[in-house]
Amino acid sequence: MTLEDRIRDELEAEAADLVVPPGSMERVTRRAERWTVTVRVAAGLAVALAVVFVVALVTSPGPTGPVAVPADEDPETTVSTDAAVESTVTTLPSTPDAAGPLTAVAGPDGIVLVGGFGVVDHIDVGPVMLAIPDGRGGFVVQIGQSASSILWLAAPGSDPVEIVPADAGEVLRLQEVTEIDGSPVVVYTARRSGPDLAPEDASEELRLLALPTGEETTLGGVGGYESTVLRVSHARGRFVASKIAEGYTWFEVVAGSDDGFSNPRTEQQAADDFLVWVGHGVQSDDGATMAFLRGSPRSEAPFTFVVVDLATGAEVMAVPVAGAHETVITRLEWDGHTGLVSLVDGPAVVIEGGAVVGTLPVTGIAAAALSGAVSGANSDTGDGPPRRRLRLRVASLLGGETRRPEQSASVSSELDTAARNPLGVACGSATPPQCRFAPGGETLPSCSSPLGRRPFGGTGSAPPGRGGRDRRELVNHS
């Protein structure tokens, strides 16, 4: 008797012994009616919650509330009094060679730009969930978590443009901004579900949108019923998704070639050992390494920030991140040198050289910048591949003059010896500092921002009811 025959016999025998709870057509039809109502109510609630969430974000006053400014007051002197911003600006080490990350942190008070020496600028666009520098001086922004359109702020002072409109049946998730053929490209996922679809008929697509042409490309399905992606990362034509389905988590090349991609966690491995959770995978721009978070949802131990060499599959870094757990990690960034782990209700943790070196000075979701993302200066990108940078762009932070990397040390030294305000925010001596935050909303003399602080909701095509329509009443840009 073959093994297959024995399996058949054993299963048949076991099934015959099973006591099957009786079913009834009547119960099923009653349940179907209840289920149909539940789906409709749930869909209605989801829409209502999304509206409430967006309204809450838009009207959020921040920890201490916005400062109302008379209409005739100079808008440049209007600075948020966000206590979180003020109280933590010195968290990062500020030694000359620990230049640290430059990144955009999205939160209830807009976008805060952070450099190695603390907060560099604040763009008051109202509450945002995620803001990713586009590498050309602007930002791609998502305001709410669901039912929220994706906006583009071409330059900090310009009016936002809705580049991906919200669709009632779709949940959009901004993933990252990358560069393809020399142009910035928005990577996002669109999940289709809702009252017209059964949960098991849900679908999720990976899409690209080129800036500024608006050309859209769909790369195919990446999720469905009870499966979704936590993050999609692009490097050199390869899109890697961190996927989750039925409790399994794994990585998958969802578009582009998987040549040279030594997958640290395949679907098969995930199914074989579902107790290990992996996610938020981000490739370095050269596609050589990938960082991700790993842990066990069942364990109290913090999750580990892991970096693997994608050519060999070798693990080159593993750093436990205190407080990091499946449910509190919001985003991960990795530029091949520096890692940032954003956590709910806390500042992002900075990892360099195999250790946690500090936290960002503000709470919010941190996103990496493409080259020259802050000032638009792109002088050293050349014809090479796009580079996502977390490292401090010292020159651009000081007012637009771009310096070569070999000059960084001297510039850093200059910064180190420059006047520093009591909060430790660097004030370059050669050029005016761009912006500083001071206790009680005080603005330091000569503080001006080339980026401006224009809230959403100006005269452009900002969607009504989103962003800073209310805030426009607080800040006069005339």
Next chain:
Amino acid sequence: MMSEPRYEERPSFEMFYRHERDRLVRALSLTLGNSTVAAEAVDEAMARAYARWRRVGSFGNPQGWVYRVALNWARSNARKTRRERLGAVAEHLLSDPEPADPGLLYWISRLPGHQRSVVVLRYYADWSIDEIAEALQVRPGTVKSRLHRALAELRTFEEVER
């Protein structure tokens, strides 16, 4: 990846329910190891099938749809209530001491859930590779490899026991 239709013409929901309900409960019980949960899950999936029978009934293998929805529902429900994967039986058995004379069924219960599913559907429900692939929404090649690995593991288990 469409399998051959099991019904020559579209069945009424009532007929489908009468023919398939108990067999699906048994198949899911063998997968999950819990007939109460399996019955609950199949009834839930049947209710959803009933609510949209015009569409589900037109599928070549509606019982595959019901099995998948029931399996997903059971796992999702288990996660919601215990934040644990179901596979509860396998875990339960893993934590239990091995029986003195473990039978083949014991070793099947120790297979990972995704392998157990294909073994049950192939050898108990007697579904084709294509039908299983369609039900689990994986490629036929994936079903074959899972089946192959499951059989290899069962052989290994038995050899080690001898």
